[in-house]
Amino acid sequence: MTGRIRVLHSLAPPDGTTKYVDQMTDGAPDDVEVTYFSWKRALRGDYDVLHLHWPELLLRARSRPKRFAKRQAMRATLFLARRRGTPIVRTVHNLQPHESGGRAERRILAAVDRQTALFIRLNPTTDLPTRYSAVTILHGHYRDRFADHRRSLRESGRILYFGIIRPYKNVEKLIEVYTAEARPGTHLRIVGSPSPELRGRIERAAASHPDVTTRLAFVEDSELVSEITAATLVVLPYAEMHNSGAALVALSLDRPILVPRTPSNEALATEVGAPWVQLYDGDLDGEVLDGALAAAEVLGADERPRLEGRDWDEVGRRHRDVYRSVLSRGGDE
Template structure:
């Protein structure tokens, strides 16, 4: 079976989700990273979409139009070739408004999907145009060398990851500054690249105004430096306004760091999977009292049961993905026999 994944080869600062999946599938499928040459000139049994918004959106309106037209031609070619389409649901909604034209293209793609993959069951499956298979997000432990682990610096609260508006990082800084956590020996560390200069300025000014020890490193880090930042912390906080799926949550757990996150159907699922010692939930909005309460609930490493992530090994998950691909190709055949 030949599968084209709509992601580019990995970089040292990219999201490793897709590369871990493709590596795990390599013994079972002929899986390839994306290129437009491969998309148009080669035949595939399945095209597996991840984060499709990138195909429709650009800073220039004319470039955006050209990208949408190219995508429509490709979709017609996939239909003619009877190629199955699988789409992973990474988010329940786009985090930034892509515009009406791009939204229309996303809707057009949805009508062509043969099978969805949901990373957890907190999805309105009845509202989707095709059946859904729940295949959880795998862990990252196979990527992490022992040399990239740093000793914990004690009472450090960490936010890491790309900084977008919905992630509420300035709100976390303000909640920390208003709390008494600094007086109890905690410091707050913010690591990640802001999405816009406006967000960067908001984070920096919030940090400068905060009472207590707040440090920032507002740039993307290579993998090993990121692992060291995480392992220096005692707990990771995800102050998002809402959360469905989070690679940061799985990354923190892969490095044996507990996570504080907002209470949502998805995070309640993660808490049921990993336990209350590893996933600690607060009721939004995040403020000083909810942050203090969550941090106070974090147990020392010696008091937590070891976190077992064997069910999230990528070779195990690859078996489920292969089954999804097989069902999707069968659906295409039935659709074209009607």
Template sequence: MASHTKIIFNPCENKENQYIAILVNALEKHGYDVNRLDDFLSSSKHYKSIKLLHLNWFENLDDSSAKSMWKSYFRKLIVLAAVRLGKKKLVWTMHNRLSHEKKSGKLSRALTEKIVSQADAIVIHSKVSKEILRSQYPNLNAKIVHIPHPDFVGVYGPMIQETDEKENKKLKLLFLGAIKPYKNIELLIEIAKKFPESVHITIAGNPNSEAYRSDLRKLAEGAGNVSLQLKFIPDSDLPKFIHEADLLILPYSLESSLNSGTVILGFSYGRTVICPKIGTIDDLEAGEDVFDYSYSSQSEHIQALETQVQKAIHVHQANPILLIEKGHRLKDLILKKNNKQNVTDNLIRLYESLLN
């Protein structure tokens, strides 16, 4: 029985990602008392009361400086030691192949090994994650549970109704999300320069540093078909941004990326994507409704990306409505495969199996 059972879900809030809110709200509605990780060791009484911890992105470290990175690492080791000593149940969600942060890669991998060895259950959002885990950790004892990423249908407000007419002008591409180097934003600007007459790219999101913001602005100088919205995009504006685009373009790194909430977000609001074949794409088995691709080097990446953009241009020029129809079919697909009610029900069942 979940009523008043104290658990930690970390992070328990994230203003930039409603994924957390969907899960935490469902857990609280079911009766779990969800607490912050920061309060885990606040008192002996509170520490003893916690029955289960669910960690997301826990392997990521603050790499703003060497001092911060090591401090972050040792603080997390203390948390894991406290979990083990207190015989708390530990759940970890595997979001990425590797940490996206280059500077802290070795420490992050060491921390991941400790999490994996200690976890009672590992939640994966894509089937390929199980193969990756088994290959990296052959002695893995944790229960691996495949629970899809929840859909975002209606979460950021209602979907804007499509108009009957689509102007057959430039193909409007949108990158949406936090602006970080591993997301290959530079490739988007390069692509825009290759198709000045047939493509317009909007890049919307908050860069992870002022230096990176400045670099992107310099790179986009002179590209009249690139719109830089380098700022935090409020939740209420997301449906409008997506509606105004013909499709999303997300040139993620295959080296580290595994799942994408932004892909799910695009589908939830009726838009298809140009994106590498990450786990999220593979699981959906959407066929020709997605412009997916693979690559094994940076030079191959730009070529593969260019090929998919060219395909999207041809579809758009033939009939712009065809791209919108792809997006709407994908919305229907994730309502079946990523239904947020089913997702949260499965998470609750996992907790109950560990606690009972």
């Protein structure tokens, strides 16, 4: 197919803060028109390609009637896409949803997968069934996105966790490890919005130690850049980690990360080089934390990790090629 391609992403429009939707929007070539999700727009069908991200989130709601209505809307969207010949592309952000849904949700997600013409992996280690057609397009970096924000001076000994705070992110474990013994000359900073059940526990844990401080809220990009660049080491101790936008944000701001050893993190470490991505096996402990901080301290202020191939223009062109490919061979595989 040649000419302009209109793509409906299952994402909310950009809101001035850094989110994955920015890559899809700002990186899109001139011949790709990006539109943002609503059920009305999805059912109306005035788009060439439906591009799904985190499809489980489209199906979730607090009340049972709303969940039922969303499942019905998804069934109708799939039916109309088949009838119209509209191809579906899906980016695989996670191997499994972080919070599992019920059987009805799983049946709908299986139907989505069956109808998907092409899956996009964000790293080469994403393991998909061989019956699926897939390509790899690396997650873009954020260097240009943050270029206009003022950076802080790096503070020796400063360790940072940032990002949303959910049980699987293991922030409580990080605080526990850090506070288990004296670490003079260091500081642990926690920045991000916690789930309700975690807020009180993290506040109490931080209040018990003078070298732990928190900013338990969603922060704007300018504040985020200031917090990250003030740190010597960023720690992301997730229980599950496959694709991490937070890891790319830290690396884009030239701050090394400590992350659990997973196939995707090993690939990232190989790509950007040590000691920018430091890996640990099993549970995080004090020895690992101290060693990672010591390795981070020796990095020069002018050193940068390698992030070639992650420019948003390149990401946008690769997506455009995917859309042309699925349109040329029809939507329903």
